[in-house]
Amino acid sequence: MAYDLTDSEPISLYPEADLRSFAKQVLTALGASDEEAEIVTDGVVTAALRWHPGQGQGLEKLFRYRRRIEEGGIVVRAAMDWLTDGPSYALLDAANGFGYVAAQRAMRKAVEKAKQSGIGMVGVRRSNHFGIAGYHAMTAAQEGFIGWAMTNARSEMAPWGSAQVVLATNPWGMALPVPNEDGVPVVLDMALTMSGKGMMRWYLEQGLEIPDSWALTPDGRVTTDPAAAMDGPLLPIGEYKGYGLSFITDVLTGVMTGAKFGLSVFRDEQDYDVGHMMVAFNPEVFMPRSEFNERLERLVLEVKSAPPIDPEKPDMLPGEIEHRRTIERQREGVPIANETVSGLRRLAHELGVSSPF
Ligand SMILES: NC(=O)c1ccc[n+]([C@@H]2O[C@H](COP(=O)([O-])OP(=O)(O)OC[C@H]3O[C@@H](n4cnc5c(N)ncnc54)[C@H](O)[C@@H]3O)[C@@H](O)[C@H]2O)c1
Missing domain, CATH: 3.30.1370.60 (Malate/L-lactate/L-sulpholactate dehydrogenase, NADPH binding domain)
Known part of the structure; x- marks a missing residue:
């Protein structure tokens, strides 16, 4: 499901270069090699350029990667x-x-x-x-x-x-x-x-209903309530x-x-x-x-x-929406959820790296 950002969503915009430099410093501070820090940085910044922050694939992934590195679930400089x-x-x-x-x-x-x-x-x-x-x-x-x-x-x-x-x-x-x-x-x-738990959390925080095609309640009922679906299966x-x-x-x-x-x-x-x-x-x-x-x-x-049903909505190839978003965000800034920004600020402080936030 393609998600468009609206003006009312709790996000802030940052230049791509600042995000790249920040993510690389964080990963290096966590012990990653130069090659690892480059690849993971490029991945999370590419995700932030292409997807909605609620899809949870952008810089918010650094929190989880840090926790896993500290717990031993991710080994830096692993001998693959x-x-x-x-x-x-x-x-x-x-x-x-x-x-x-x-x-x-x-x-x-x-x-x-x-x-x-x-x-x-x-x-x-x-x-x-x-x-x-x-x-x-x-x-x-x-x-x-x-x-x-x-x-x-x-x-x-x-x-x-x-x-x-x-x-x-x-x-x-x-x-x-x-x-x-x-x-x-x-x-x-x-x-x-159809969607993921991150996006359901986003809808929950925004006070919105989810489409009834996204998830079931834990006992298998169809629902549009993100809270009721949070512990149920994704469809x-x-x-x-x-x-x-x-x-x-x-x-x-x-x-x-x-x-x-x-x-x-x-x-x-x-x-x-x-x-x-x-x-x-x-x-x-x-x-x-x-x-x-x-x-x-x-x-x-x-x-x-193929003529579009709605002339305002021309049909698109797979990846076209994400490509357009990338160009727009490279020009105007990359959206990061405000809650993520607070976490990234804390992360920068704890790891002693300079932060654009
Ligand atoms: N690593 C993991 O465990 C994991 C798990 C789940 C998702 N992901 C990633 O999360 C990202 C988001 O996945 P998603 O399924 O929520 O994406 P999505 O539903 O937003 O988009 C899926 C695909 O549909 C295309 N699309 C959307 N609307 C379209 C339209 N109107 N016309 C034509 N094509 C259209 C998009 O270009 C994209 O290729 C992906 O990068 C995915 O790989 C990773």
């Missing part, structure tokens, strides 16, 4: 290890390091494999929260490949027909290597649930079909990689053991690049030529 390294596949043991770093290494390896073999499929076990799935998919697209990034997560979704959580939001990021004629990268980046996209996708995604990211899956992901504070799967496809194995580009552009054109 390649367990398998074949012609078109590999498996990474992320040694409880940063999920962003593990996923980036895995996607870069998938791209290397796809250059040689046409496809690269790289699993990751013993990882952590990898942030926004589209970020890792875009890494492949920037190199000319189709990228597909998936992860499992803490159980928040029930099997269709139950109210007992077993599966998770298990997001997918899919990115295409050719920008369309407007220069907009095509990036489908989505949780497999999948496309009803039982989204549940099916989440199940399969847990097989690809958890069962198949040797990571935890289902109920056990993110439960042991010393060993969250999140699993990811990164896939890169090389379109040139089937036809010359120029032909692929021309065919993709034709499909984009057909999609963009």
Whole structure:
């Protein structure tokens, strides 16, 4: 579900460069290596540029990363290890390091494999929260490949027909290597649930009702009350079909990689053991690049030529809203929730880093 910010929402705007410098200092103060601090900073700032603050993927993630580093759930400078390294596949043991770093290494390896073999499929076990799935998919697209990034997560979704959580939001990021004629990268980046707990909390704080398609009460009733839904299961996209996708995604990211899956992901504070799967496809194995580009552009054109039902709302490609937001926020400032700002101020003080807040 796409969320637009309104003028009444409790946010403040900050220049992107200030946020980058701040996040990097925080991560360095927490013991991250230069490479780790660079990757995680780029991830959380990209998230802040693309998403609504209530989606909870921006600088507010620094609070959780700090807590996990201090509790031992995230190991800084982790000694990640390649367990398998074949012609078109590999498996990474992320040694409880940063999920962003593990996923980036895995996607870069998938791209290397796809250059040689046409496809690269790289699993990751013993990882952590990898942030926004589209970020890792875009890494492949920037190199000319189709990228597909998936992860499992803490159980928040029930099997269709139950109210007992077993599966998770298990997001997918899919990115295409050719920008369309407007220069907009095509990036489908989505949780497999209609929304998330962070957004429900945002609605609760704003005194708003949630759509009745977002979540159930713990005893399985449909509700529009975010407080009543807070401890219940999140509803999948496309009803039982989204549940099916989440199940399969847990097989690809958890069962198949040797990571935890289902109920056990993110439960042991010393060993969250999140699993990811990164896939890169090389379109040139089937036809010359120029032909692929021309065919993709034709499909984009057909999609963009479909007349909108409401002329005020032209149809968009996946990732188009986020791309427009990014450009606007790079110009006018990146929105951070006021509550997050207070927390970041405290964080800066406690870690002794300079703060733009
Ligand atoms: N790491 C994790 O555990 C985790 C878990 C859940 C979500 N996430 C991340 O959170 C972010 C937000 O996910 P989300 O599912 O809330 O996103 P969303 O529902 O806002 O958007 C999902 C996708 O739909 C597209 N879209 C939205 N409106 C559209 C429209 N009108 N026309 C065409 N396309 C449209 C967007 O471009 C996007 O690709 C993602 O980056 C996701 O990867 C991460």
